[in-house]
Amino acid sequence: MDIELARTFLEVMGEGSFIGAAERLHVSQTAVTARVQSLEETLGCQLFVRNRAGARLTLEGERFVAYATTLVQTWACARAEMKLPRGRASRLRIGAENSLWNPVLTNWVLWIQQDLPSVALHTDVSDPKSLLNKLEKGLLDAIIVHRPNYFSGFVVEQLLEEKLVHVEAVAKPSPNLFVDWGAEFKAQYDAALPQPRQAAFSFNLGPLALHILLRSGGNGYFRTRVVEPYIRSGELRRVIDSPEFTYPIYLVFRAGMLADDLSQALAGLRAGVAGGGDWQV
Structure with a gap:
């Protein structure tokens, strides 16, 4: 109409x-x-x-x-x-789930700013379901998530083999801070640990839980790359004999011919992830 x-x-x-x-x-x-x-x-x-x-x-x-x-x-x-801003020849739309905006999405945006100066960029930080829905509808070009959807029109590529490890504050190892890392983590947790996962303090955002742990003490499961600097500094330590859980990071984009700027951006993301970087919160 x-x-x-x-x-x-x-x-x-x-x-x-x-x-x-x-x-x-x-x-x-x-x-x-x-x-x-x-x-x-x-x-x-x-x-x-x-x-x-x-x-x-x-x-x-x-x-x-x-x-x-x-x-x-x-x-x-x-x-x-x-409508493209003046001086920009194309636009990219990328997204990441909440726990991956820093540093993965942050570093990716910085790379695009520097290496693809003619590209206008839109970023979207949201839950995986919303990101996958937007990708399917063509509203996003590529997303970074922990749990991909193997839809026939998607290309799913593992970026990192991340793990969740149990750490505690050296100065004050309690209380338990339970972080909900998703259904797959909870299933692994329930199968590996005899105690219930109910806790007085629970979170659905890992960076928030880690901020609380670092400021007031406690213990919980967090991503290895995030807690490694604090383990090296002596603020945190691994909890002996606690199991580890897999928590890989995936890149998802639509199958088919890739535009040149998107192809370059994906290559930049892969290189940046392979190079490591600062994962501190």
């Missing part, structure tokens, strides 16, 4: 008359009338009742308001999103 028809409908509703809408849109009243008639024919219902006082919505018109508003807003967002 022509977006101008929906925009004209909203203007008539807001102004309360065809004349007012015509003045707002800088068109003739005849043009407004023709647009409304075309919209009514397309929808198969009457949207306005015209009288001497102006125009008021019918019941069907009231129902159409939400749809027209969504259409106009979505179109405005699409135009803003698709």
Whole structure:
């Protein structure tokens, strides 16, 4: 449907008359009338009742308001999103789940800024389900997650073989801080450990739990690359005889021909991950 028809409908509703809408849109009243008639024919219902006082919505018109508003807003967002900033030749849209924005996504963004200066960049930090949904719809070009979806249209590539290890604060090794690293981790945890995983303090974000542990003490499971610097400094130590759990990091992107800028960006990500970097929170 022509977006101008929906925009004209909203203007008539807001102004309360065809004349007012015509003045707002800088068109003739005849043009407004023709647009409304075309919209009514397309929808198969009457949207306005015209009288001497102006125009008021019918019941069907009231129902159409939400749809027209969504259409106009979505179109405005699409135009803003698709238009490239000055000096940029293309756009990339990348994402990572919450626990991977630092340092993996951060380092990737910095690499793109430096090595692909003609690329405009949009980043999205969210939960894996939302990221995978956006990737499937084409709203993102590539994402970094812990639990990929092996959808037939996706390419899934393991970036890192990460592990979750049990550590404690040297100065104060309690209380237990349980971090929910996802369904797979919880299944591994329940199978390997006899004690229940219920704890007085539980988190769904690892960096937050680690901040609490470093400031006030405790113990819990965290990513090896994140806790290694604190183990070396003597702030944390591994809990003896505690099991380790696998927690790999995956790159996911759509199958098919890769645009040159995306191909270069993926190569930069792989090189950056292979080179290590600062994983401290």
